[in-house]
Amino acid sequence: MIEFEQAGFSYGGGQILSELDLSIRPGSFHFLTGPSGAGKTTFLRLCYLDLKPTQGRMAVFEQDVARADRDRVARLRQQIGVVHQDCQFLDHLSLRENVALPLQVAGRDARRFDDDIDDLLSWVGLDARSDALPAELSGGERQRAALARAVIMAPEMIVADEPTGNIDWEMGLRVLDLLIELNRMGKTILIATHDLNLIRSAKSQVEAHVLRLRSGRLQQAEVAL
Numbered sequence: 001m002i003e004f005e006q007a008g009f010s011y012g013g014g015q016i017l018s019e020l021d022l023s024i025r026p027g028s029f030h031f032l033t034g035p036s037g038a039g040k041t042t043f044l045r046l047c048y049l050d051l052k053p054t055q056g057r058m059a060v061f062e063q064d065v066a067r068a069d070r071d072r073v074a075r076l077r078q079q080i081g082v083v084h085q086d087c088q089f090l091d092h093l094s095l096r097e098n099v100a101l102p103l104q105v106a107g108r109d110a111r112r113f114d115d116d117i118d119d120l121l122s123w124v125g126l127d128a129r130s131d132a133l134p135a136e137l138s139g140g141e142r143q144r145a146a147l148a149r150a151v152i153m154a155p156e157m158i159v160a161d162e163p164t165g166n167i168d169w170e171m172g173l174r175v176l177d178l179l180i181e182l183n184r185m186g187k188t189i190l191i192a193t194h195d196l197n198l199i200r201s202a203k204s205q206v207e208a209h210v211l212r213l214r215s216g217r218l219q220q221a222e223v224a225l
């Protein structure tokens, strides 16, 4: 699904990521940990094709990203749902409209997906909040809405940046349960987190791999249960 071969990244100053060699297989579940500033968000941005490696090779869905033009990158990106660290909602749109936004961006008529949106909102437990504005939502509601928006295009892979960072433990487990459910449906999951308890909880339910970023390099980490 995603292959890195000796890939690296620099924003133009110092090297942020180096010598990445990794294969993220379809249907796998990965966590990414590492100290603040280690490059986790940068690594996720590579995975969801917001950035391209500045060294080495990276392939997504067997397409070499260096050779992919803008249209191809846009099509590949539709296969990857993203839950951003700060959710990134449009404040003037309702929850429902925010969830439907990727459909509009892809040029689809969101009204034809009304039933899908209803199903999705009820799956994340937000059917009663669909007309609320983002500012009226709690942290946990925002995270679940962001997850609904990430899966509205039925992506193959979901990338989540600290999806439980600003919510309490119980709500974090609820978000994790949704991600595990998606994985059981065959979706590939990649989650950046500082929360080792979250990783332990996931590892008791699914086969989760843990990657650790240290000084811009990836290590496979063991997390004691």
Ligand SMILES: Nc1ncnc2c1ncn2[C@@H]1O[C@H](COP(=O)(O)OP(=O)(O)OP(=O)(O)O)[C@@H](O)[C@H]1O
Residues within 6 Å of the ligand: 011, 016, 034, 035, 036, 037, 038, 039, 040, 041, 042, 043
């Ligand atoms: N757009 C950018 N331009 C230049 N440097 C950047 C940019 N974004 C991030 N960086 C730098 O890249 C390094 C890695 O940042 P990144 O956000 O990927 O780390 P992180 O591990 O996600 O951190 P955190 O856990 O605090 O979110 C940091 O030194 C940061 O200052």
